[in-house]
Amino acid sequence: MISYSLLGIGGEPNYVTTTVVTISAPIQLQPIPDVAACNFYILPELSEGYYSGHNSGDVITTSQLVQVQAPAAGACPSDSTSFYVGINSVDISLSFDGAGYHANQSDATYQWVICSDPAIVIQGETNQIFVPTENGDYSVLISYGDCQSYAQCFAVDYLNTNDHTIAGLEFGPNPFHDTVRIKSNEVLDGILIYNTLGQLVFSQKQALENAQLNLSNLPNGSYFVKATAGNKTQTFKMMKN
Template sequence: MKSACLSILCVFTVIGFSYAQSIEDLMGEVSTGNLQTKVAVLSGEQSANINGTMQTITSRVHSNNDLAADYIKEQLEALSNLSVEFQNFNTTGKNIIATQIGQTNPEDIYLVCAHYDSVTTYCADDNATGVAAVLEIARILSSQCTDNTIVYALWDEEEIGLRGANYYAEQAADDTNGNTRDNILAVVNMDMIGYDGDAPGTAGDNDFDIDVRNIANSVGIKDDLLAILNTYTFDLNEIVVNPGTTASDHSRFWNQGYSAVLVGESWETNDETPDYHTSNDRVEDIDFQYMTELTKLVTAYMATKSGLINLDNGITQSSNMLSANQSSVSYQWFNCDTNSEITGETNQTFTPLSNGNYAVEVSNGSCSEMSMCINFSVLNTEEFSTNEIKVFPNPVTSILKIENLTQSKINVVLNDISGKAVKELTTEKELIEINLNTLSPGVYFVNINADTKSSTFKIVKE
């Protein structure tokens, strides 16, 4: 960045919760746990399933970052409403471009981006943080129908001359030989968004830079970001830098006369990571709460400017059924556990016959949105008493224990925050031990069922 001198989207919900897609609600969907996991994977400190096998990204240096590119592309391809492609710009360099077409003004483009290459190993802050934020924003907004087009772009070869962004910007601006210049209305570049050296609560804590220049409507982007900061609640303090740095990808859009800004940690106040461009730039030094706040800010900006279409993809849950909030549209209910349509379930309401995770796709003809997954328990059973089932310790670091004093067979399903089943077993054992070492830190739900009783326990994996 700057030189030294400078599968179905699902969120686990509980009975009675109904999701509404206001800007503030979408900001609330930003998951610190997701950001932590993706930074750890991208920096090579945690393995992930890539190309069908568990692998570790040991390098993002431009000459050896194909595995990182594959991981990013797979993460985007798992989301709805996105067209994802590699954009090859030389023999080794490739950008990853995901496009979410606007329903009303498809030619009007808002672009959020980050570079994924690095100068050495790890490089968690530079720039696994920016990439993780773009992926999280895509996860949230790809479930929405928007008036305008959103492009989620991850650049290659930033560290050796901003090459990936330069290629894209030049192609977008080309109006020769019958080409039409792309109508990119705003570019928000996220580069190094994870380091805040101030002690929590001290004056100046959570400073961040908005780098801007008086080019096209770049100052207007800055003003919109400040308006969002003043509209919603953030633990952030903006530092506007004008003229801003040209040492990151946004500057290549300035060169083509496009509106662009950089959002990142505060180099202007000398509060950048001390381990810049070294292999000491590690996950342990990232302030993930600060990073979450910056991700929420850009999520709110992109949601506001892209124009959310008034289609409610929320679900209301009662004791015996699920009901789509949106009326007078088409419906298709899904089993999230099997990632498949439920044949014949095309009404606004749906009565599950078995415990599981369910979602609905609502469509008004031109626009379709998938709801979050709802965990549903068939209420023909009562809950276990505390003398029958005990789940401990909580929080848990490695081994989760379940004490089964019912003297009966129980089915245990461990779901992650998205509703996906990550562990499952059936047993009559009195003491059950489940190894969680391979699971990422975060919130999980333990669903325990017997013939006549059922309970759900929320746990935190540290």
């Protein structure tokens, strides 16, 4: 508070006036750390300030910069800050090539399961591609960054039936080193071999019943050998060492 006195004749005060001066200090916002979330993020209540363009409780589904504004303090400019919300998501779609199921999300980790409550882990089935060996309901848990999501369960009911079995089909040895022998009582239309990423690494599309495949150029690891004969398809999982 500031007081002023104006002197009149003889030095006596004529009148006194008082002016109140208010000094406003701007509100300083504390920095807000960036956020990484899976699929969505719900904006929390703020202890100070307010969202600019958003409200508490809003659901963020895309990566973006979120602005926070401090309340105005008199004539002083208000402070502001921002933080980044990064939304990660998992592609849980699957592709089917007639024999195996392929998780479309790349650069992730995979665990194929039997659908039940709770899900039953299929030991050793941690590749991007999965070839079922018996009928059942299956899914895959896909882990990508901080996110984990199950693909929708799918039913396999076509195995172990004469309509889909190639008579006398055999592959060997398993594991193999450089060559794989193929025997069949039916004429095969061709052989396709995929790696665990679902990439085609070998193709032989010609009629054959008994053959020996030279696979010396393939690196060691697991492979899926797919044989077709007419409308029949069978896939074997093999290991090269």
